[in-house]
Amino acid sequence: MSIKFAILGFLSWKSFSGYELKKIFADALSFHWSGNNNQIYGSLVELHGSGAVSIEVQQQEKYPARKVYTITEQGRAELRTWLLSEPELPIVRSLAHIQLAWAESLTSEELEGLLASYESQLADQAIMCRETIRRASSTNPGTGIPERSEREILIWRSIDENRAAFFENERAWVRSLRAKLRELQ
Amino acid sequence: MSIKFAILGFLSWKSFSGYELKKIFADALSFHWSGNNNQIYGSLVELHGSGAVSIEVQQQEKYPARKVYTITEQGRAELRTWLLSEPELPIVRSLAHIQLAWAESLTSEELEGLLASYESQLADQAIMCRETIRRASSTNPGTGIPERSEREILIWRSIDENRAAFFENERAWVRSLRAKLRELQ
């Protein structure tokens, strides 16, 4: 469960409650995790069981008690070991490509409609990514993170830009495919 | 289970046994499914249960009996309906990006090593993709597929090229990130 390392990553900045981590994951689009309860709370239980994090229960007057998780030295060591492990190749899964692969039973108009719809979705997504980058570079990510190094800021922006570029490239690919199909007719 | 539609897609060309489909999926890299038994055999049971495919058991003298699956009219209709449904956005999951995001606890040399390793893996993968394309354009895919239309051939080649371009783009991104990090020092 690699999300555990992502959680350790956030906890290496500062301590968070499960609820806060949940929101962080829901907001961080580049992290591809939805931030659902089972995964976050479950992972935190396991991380605590293995000694990678410690828990402090904070009673509150008007709100339910919150469990604040803090990374331990062991947790930091585990995170570092993982960071140094061999990176894996990225995985892309595009159901739209599977649809395209069997578009043979569609008319040219139906296929063109499919591609147009796919392209517009990609365009929207690319715009959203660019918007996220624009906002991220003006304001602080909002989670109350301590001073971040220039290097780290560069890396985070690059990751966001990679995501935007992916959707832009995919869109360009669709455009060129549409052009080629038009030529064929 | 969208793999069902991919199975129906292959069966729309010609009838196959589960064993053959398994091999097809294992070979078709652009399809991101590993072609493991549980998925193929399980999906075929479900497709048969829902009436999308019919089964013919062929007894053989020297080898175990094989179940040959044939798409039904209902199966063809289901496939077509799915082909016309709204395409979904592609999903990318890159663990390497998560590693990078918390590279803060690494030295510049360690980070550079990580990036170099990631880049070389991407380069290898891109070469493999290009090789697949080269082989696909010279020979027939090898599954004994009937005559394919020009349009279909174009689409399949485009999908393969999309995959190759993805790894090449990712590699270019890593190269530029490495350059930026070198500048920063």
Place this chain on the structure above:
DNA sequence: CAAAGCATGTAAGCAGTTACATGATTGT
């Protein structure tokens, strides 16, 4: 008064993986 936020957790399920099991046959 309803909706959203705070905060935790559980249940049920889908999609996908590796590994195991059987058993004859063919190639090295």
Place this chain on the structure above:
DNA sequence: ACAATCATGTAACTGCTTACATGCTTTG
């Protein structure tokens, strides 16, 4: 002799998802 191919199937697991459950508080 050992491994690979043919051919089917099952067991056990990981990772991830939606939806449900509770209950108090703040905002519109």
